Amino acid sequence: MIEVKNLTRYYGDKMAIKDVSFAVQKGEVLGLLGPNGAGKTTTMRILTCYMPPTSGEARVAGYDIWEQPLEVKKRLGYLPENPPLYNDLRVSEYLEFVARVKEVPSNRIKSAINSAVQKAGLEEVYRQVIGSLSKGFKQRVGLAQALLNEPEVLILDEPTVGLDPRQIIEIRELIKSLGGEHTIILSTHILPEVEMTCGRVVIINRGEVVAEDTPEGLTRRLKGTERLIVEMDGDGGAAEQVLQKFPEIASVQKEAQQNGRMRFTIEVTSDIRRDLARAIVDQGLGLYELRTESYSLEEIFLHLTTKEEVA
């Protein structure tokens, strides 16, 4: 449904994305995951024919974005990062405008608007002026707008940003239910979001595709990337001696605290919390804290990139 080949885009001499390639099958939900500024929005803007790539090619719904942008746009629903709304119009007027612009036949405009309003849960604000709506509702109006022409391809740029937790869950449910019927690309910088909604993930960092995998595969790869934070009594060597007993420990960073305690940040290959706690207590040392810490997204990208290079 969507094929992307070696897309490259420069803004002046600043590279935004480089050699981005991936493919999305019909009915699939693909997540574009990456930190802010990784090139997700640029990729989406190219796919929606908003701006052209510097080089490379892409086909959406069977049409080339460069040769037949109009055909692509007809089959597309796009929710940009900031929902493109006219604050002075009513929700009803806005949706009617978008429906007409998207070439929905006039006898079907009403039913198209009704179904989009229902899907996005906008019934109660249908007659309100968009400018008076909350951020969550604005986001949903943006989503309804994207759904109006029953597009084959939906492109959603950070659809859950700025919403409260309940709304986030609702939108994710909605996206999940839209998959299968529509082919969806959504971008996010939230890892769990991808696990919940997407069938496959493309990870972008600094403009380049770092990895492409299923969420399960991704989680598997990220296993062993947790760290342990241990704070204990550390009179010189005793604490380190305890740690040396464990072959699972890959690396240790230590940091002296006040009142003679030591804080260790330990990279482990498997979960050794139980044994480690016992060993420390057996040694007669006080244990004040023992917890796992996940890597931040940035660190995961770093991890993935370096791992890829080794492999």
Add this chain to the structure above:
Amino acid sequence: MRKTLAVYQKELKHFFYSPIAYIVIAAFAVITGIFFYLYLSSFVEAAFMDMIRSQQFRTPPQKFNINLQLIRPYFWNLALISLFVLPLVTMRLFSEEKRSGTVELLYTTPLTTSNIVLGKFVAGLTFYMVMLLPTVFYLSLLFIYGNPEFWPVFSGYLGLVLLGSAFVGGGLFISSLTENQIIAAIGGFGLALVLWVIGWAANFSGPGLSAVLNYLSVINHFEDFAQGVIDSQHVIFYLLLTTFGIYLTYRSVESIKWRA
């Protein structure tokens, strides 16, 4: 066509949902109304004084032509006020969409560049014509209480609409260059002013250049319309200028595609 109409109607909604539109319309009505009152009272006074004089000195009264002495200068006046007000009409047409990010909607739906540009242009021109309505009322007073000739009034309005469409085209282009409405307004005003005064520069330049500058001066072409003459040469001039403005806007909107 359907899509152009959708854009056009959306733009009209933006105009009439915003308080600025009513302020502009009201300001235009008040200013043109004041000028109408001043022109009319000085005309009436001149005619009245002449009547007294003719009775005192037993001379035949002069001929006062209301078309020549009132309506013609009034159209000149309307053209000048339009120059000041039209940039306020065109300033938001593109810049607001750029600022709020709604261009991303326009450019990713099956709208063509011509749909967008034409819809916006015609909406701007429509708004200008609505602005002119109060002056139709003022002038119709003359028809109720006097008997001016109709065709010079008609040609005057035709001239105003043509002049207005040239300014709307230019203002639309300026608006498509920036996301700041203030800059769009000042730029549009500057452009209109340059096209207006360019004829003055003709007085100080060589014969070849002066002919060109005179031709480019928008106001030189308005003269005949105000006098009641519809000359195709001037109609073509305004249409060319309008087309050029629309063309530049079109290129400016398309430019996002080759700025890769």
